[in-house]
Amino acid sequence: MVAGIYAAGEVAPFPETVNSFIDTLVRSLIIFTIFWTVYRCVEPLSRMLDKLTGVFGASGLRDSLRGFFTKLGKFVVACLGVVAVLEEWDFNVAALLGGLGLVVMAVAFGAQNLISNLFAGFFIFLDHMFEKGDWIRTPDVEGTVEEIGFRTTKIRRFDMSLATIPNARLTDDAVINFSRMTHRRIYWMIGIEYTASEAQLKEIVTGISDYVRGNDDFQTDPAKATTLINVDSFNSSSIDIMFYCFTMTTKWGDWMVIKEALAYKVKEIVEGAGTGFAFPSTSLYVEKMPFGRPEVYPGPEIEIAQAANTAAIT
Numbered sequence: 644m645v646a647g648i649y650a651a652g653e654v655a656p657f658p659e660t661v662n663s664f665i666d667t668l669v670r671s672l673i674i675f676t677i678f679w680t681v682y683r684c685v686e687p688l689s690r691m692l693d694k695l696t697g698v699f700g701a702s703g704l705r706d707s708l709r710g711f712f713t714k715l716g717k718f719v720v721a722c723l724g725v726v727a728v729l730e731e732w733d734f735n736v737a738a739l740l741g742g743l744g745l746v747v748m749a750v751a752f753g754a755q756n757l758i759s760n761l762f763a764g765f766f767i768f769l770d771h772m773f774e775k776g777d778w779i780r781t782p783d784v785e786g787t788v789e790e791i792g793f794r795t796t797k798i799r800r801f802d803m804s805l806a807t808i809p810n811a812r813l814t815d816d817a818v819i820n821f822s823r824m825t826h827r828r829i830y831w832m833i834g835i836e837y838t839a840s841e842a843q844l845k846e847i848v849t850g851i852s853d854y855v856r857g858n859d860d861f862q863t864d865p866a867k868a869t870t871l872i873n874v875d876s877f878n879s880s881s882i883d884i885m886f887y888c889f890t891m892t893t894k895w896g897d898w899m900v901i902k903e904a905l906a907y908k909v910k911e912i913v914e915g916a917g918t919g920f921a922f923p924s925t926s927l928y929v930e931k932m933p934f935g936r937p938e939v940y941p942g943p944e945i946e947i948a949q950a951a952n953t954a955a956i957t
Contacts, residue, residue, distance in 0.1 A: 678724030685716040763810035777822040826889035834881030839918040850912035881921030
């Protein structure tokens with residue numbers, strides 16, 4: 644189209660003023676075409692960042708980084724294209740930008756939150772706080788990171804609702820990234836009846852310890868995780884055994900299966916030791932009965948009424 648307009652302007656006999664306008668128009672269209680081509684090439688070229696993900700972080704950060712730099716690149720190309728076209732039409736861009744300086748300052752002053760969120764989003768990428776697909780918890784929300792944008796981060800909560808949080812909030816508050824767990828913890832307090840003997844308690848502790856340390860589902864290497872299985876305290880209604888260990892997997896579903904099998908095994912060990920699990924209970928001791936003879940239940944009046952009702956029915 645640009646080539647056709649240029650050829651028509653060269654062939655058709657137009658006045659000098661019209662020819663000058665056509666030349667400027669053609670040059671503007673050429674500039675527009677060039678910048679439009681670059682604008683359209685930004686997204687395909689952004690895939691070259693996939694090879695640099697090792698520098699910025701894990702491969703899961705690839706999509707977020709690509710989207711971030713694609714939007715930034717398109718914005719820069721569009722601004723340069725507008726400036727180039729305005730220069731072609733003899734607009735004093737420098738004076739225009741200078742005149743807009745006060746307006747830009749006022750807008751920037753009023754958009755402090757926007758700017759802080761932009762910088763916060765940039766630092767999220769640099770610090771590798773989290774990436775797309777990570778399970779995180781903030782003081783306000785817990786869920787899976789769905790998108791990291793310029794200004795906000797979108798988190799899909801476990802009830803499938805979508806939470807949008809400003810990036811500045813995420814950099815200022817504590818963020819727990821559960822996806823970075825090396826192992827997943829199990830922490831129980833197992834209450835045993837007070838009637839259990841010392842030998843029974845030792846049998847329970849030894850049985851649980853042997854099961855955990857002989858099972859490949861648990862991480863028992865002291866250099867990598869802590870494993871504690873000990874009689875911990877004398878509670879109000881039970882003797883408590885503290886069970887503290889870590890599983891090899893961090894996936895929720897697999898972790899639940901391992902924990903379920905562990906619960907069955909603990910119950911088997913406790914019952915096999917000849918004792919049981921304690922539960923909150925209260926014992927009442929009466930030192931002295933009150934004066935008089937206790938009332939008989941049911942009383943004579945109730946017995947007479949019941950006999951009358953039985954006779955009436957008969």
